[in-house]
Each structure stands twice: as structure tokens, then as C-alpha cells.
Amino acid sequence: MTTAAPEIIPQLQMPQPKTDNRVSLPVEWPYRLLGNALILGLILFLASIAITVKTDLINQKLLSLQDSYYMMTSKLGFTVDDIIVDGRRHTSKTELLNAMGIDRGTNILRLDLYDLKDKIESLPWVRSAVVRRSYYPNVIRISLREHQVKSLWQINETFHPIDEDGKVIDAPYIPDKPLLLIVGAGAPENINQLLSEIDTDSPVFKRVKVASFISGRRWNLILDDIEHGITIKLPEQNVAAAWKKLLKLNATKNILKRKLTNIDLRLKGKVIITLEKSGKKAPKKLKSSKESKI
Numbered sequence: 001m002t003t004a005a006p007e008i009i010p011q012l013q014m015p016q017p018k019t020d021n022r023v024s025l026p027v028e029w030p031y032r033l034l035g036n037a038l039i040l041g042l043i044l045f046l047a048s049i050a051i052t053v054k055t056d057l058i059n060q061k062l063l064s065l066q067d068s069y070y071m072m073t074s075k076l077g078f079t080v081d082d083i084i085v086d087g088r089r090h091t092s093k094t095e096l097l098n099a100m101g102i103d104r105g106t107n108i109l110r111l112d113l114y115d116l117k118d119k120i121e122s123l124p125w126v127r128s129a130v131v132r133r134s135y136y137p138n139v140i141r142i143s144l145r146e147h148q149v150k151s152l153w154q155i156n157e158t159f160h161p162i163d164e165d166g167k168v169i170d171a172p173y174i175p176d177k178p179l180l181l182i183v184g185a186g187a188p189e190n191i192n193q194l195l196s197e198i199d200t201d202s203p204v205f206k207r208v209k210v211a212s213f214i215s216g217r218r219w220n221l222i223l224d225d226i227e228h229g230i231t232i233k234l235p236e237q238n239v240a241a242a243w244k245k246l247l248k249l250n251a252t253k254n255i256l257k258r259k260l261t262n263i264d265l266r267l268k269g270k271v272i273i274t275l276e277k278s279g280k281k282a283p284k285k286l287k288s289s290k291e292s293k294i
Contacts, residue, residue: 080106081137087144090125090171095141099123108138120144124171127163145196149173152182153188164189181226184213194219194234198243204250218266223256230256233264245271 080102083250088096099119102111113131120129120142130143147163152175154160159181161173182191190213198205210222211230218236223229236243242265249271250256255263259276 027065028255035146077138078108078135079138080104080108080111080140083140085142085144087146090146090173091123091144094122095123102140108133108135108140116140124169142182149175149179151182151188154181154183160188162191164192166190166192179209180208182213183210184216186216187211187213194239197240202247204247204256207256217262231262233262233266235266235268238268242266 008098008249020280021212043208060290081104083102085096085098100116101119102116111133113133116131117129120126120131125146126144127147128145132141133139133291134141147161147167149161149169150164151162152173153162153168159173161169161171162182163169168188180191182188191211204223207223208221209224209226210220212220212222214220219234219239221232221234223232232246246265260273261276262272262274264272264274
């Protein structure tokens with residue numbers, strides 16, 4: 001009888017624990033990120049300083065070359081020989097030269113014409129200016145357009161010239177022709193509106209010596225004599241219509257040859273006249289030819 005060979009049972013291999021050779025360290029990434037940011041900022045700061053220094057050196061070199069260029073061209077004759085001005089009437093030569101800051105011998109190539117234009121137009125009498133330069137001869141040519149005085153604005157005992165736009169010209173002025181005298185706060189800003197509504201070419205307007213702006217709303221016109229002339233009281237609205245009525249009444253009745261002190265046009269459809277001697281008012285409706293007699 002044979003004996004069975006013993007059964008060999010394979011040994012179970014038990015899982016071996018994995019070995020980890022890493023050494024755990026504290027988490028430091030926030031501090032590392034902050035440090036990297038500081039280092040990067042320092043690098044950028046130093047780079048900007050280097051670029052600025054390099055740029056300044058380049059600018060200094062360019063300025064040096066520019067100065068050398070202007071010095072050479074000045075020696076070659078590119079200097080201002082003269083200044084020719086057209087259209088100058090009220091602006092003095094001294095004012096003009098002081099504003100421009102140019103002397104004989106100034107390098108003509110170095111001049112900034114736009115800057116000269118701005119300086120000249122800052123003068124009180126100059127409305128606009130055109131500046132050009134020409135060579136052989138080296139001349140600066142200036143064409144001025146000065147403000148045109150249309151009236152004089154009286155404030156107390158002083159008189160200020162007013163230009164065509166109703167702006168005050170801040171400069172001394174001696175009239176060389178008769179001018180309309182305007183009085184009252186806001187008169188310069190509103191005088192052009194008045195002149196646009198009435199016929200300034202009419203013989204009646206040519207007799208107007210003073211235009212007085214009343215309470216910032218309407219105008220009184222004084223004819224012939226400032227102290228003893230006829231005062232025409234214009235309405236606040238419909239000035240053009242009131243003026244036409246006055247012209248028509250004068251053409252038909254010749255009222256402005258009478259001895260009057262006031263002609264009141266403020267009431268619609270009426271003209272109220274004050275006689276010089278009696279001082280009585282004679283109301284008159286323009287609609288009726290019978291009532292329009294004086």
C-alpha cells in the first residue's frame with residue numbers, strides 16, 4: 001500500500017508595507033510666493049531705473065546734438081534779420097516784441113511758429129494772427145487781425161472799448177471817430193442783439209448817442225445830446241416792430257423834429273410822447289390815423 005505524498009500548501013505572501021523615504025516638511029508656499037513677488041518687484045524697479053538713466057543720457061545726447069546743430073546753422077546765417085508785421089494798428093511794437101521774445105540774431109530754425117502765434121494772440125488787441133518765416137532774407141512775417149471797436153462801455157468815469165462780438169477789450173483806447181456809448185450792467189453782452197433788431201442804417205439811428213441797458217431787460221436810446229436829447233424807451237419784447245413804428249411815425253409826422261423829451265414805445269399799439277415844455281404826456285394809438293396826430 002502506497003502512501004500518498006504529502007500535499008504542499010503554498011505559503012500565502014503577506015503584503016509588505018511600502019517604505020516612504022520622504023521627510024515631511026512644513027508647508028511654506030505662501031511665504032515662497034511672497035518672496036518671489038518681492039524679488040520680481042525689485043528686479044523691475046532696478047530695470048526701470050536703468051531704463052530711465054539710459055533715456056536721460058540719450059535725451060542729454062540729443063539735446064547736445066540739437067544745440068550743436070542750431071549753433072552751426074546760426075553761424076551759417078540762419079538768424080532772424082527782421083520782423084515784418086501787417087495789420088497792426090493798436091498793438092504797440094513793444095508789446096509785440098515782448099510777447100514774442102525774439103531778438104535780432106535768434107536762430108530762425110529754432111522758432112516754434114505755433115507757440116509764437118499763441119503768444120501774439122494773447123495780446124489784448126489781437127483777434128487772430130498768422131506767423132510765417134522766410135529765408136534769404138531771414139524774416140518773420142506776421143499778419144494781424146485786430147479787434148474792431150464798435151462801441152464804448154461806460155462804468156462810472158471809465159470807458160472800455162467793446163469789439164464786434166460784444167467783448168470788452170482790456171486795453172487803453174482813444175477814439176478817433178464817434179462811437180455809440182453803452183451804459184448798464186450786461187450792456188456789452190446784449191448790444192449786438194439790439195443792433196440786429198433795428199435798422200442801424202436809418203437816419204434816426206445815426207442820431208443815437210447813448211444806448212442804456214435798463215435792469216438787464218430792455219434799452220433806452222438817447223438821441224442827439226447825452227444830457228438833453230430825446231430818450232426813446234424800447235420794449236423788452238418785439239423791439240424790431242417798435243422800431244419800425246417809430247421810423248414810420250417819424251416819416252409821416254416828423255416827430256423827431258419836435259421839442260420832445262421822451263418817446264415811450266413800451267406799450268403795444270401806443271406811443272407815449274412827453275413834450276419838452278409842458279412835460280405832459282400825450283398818449284397816442286398808432287391804429288387810428290386820427291389819433292396819431294400830434
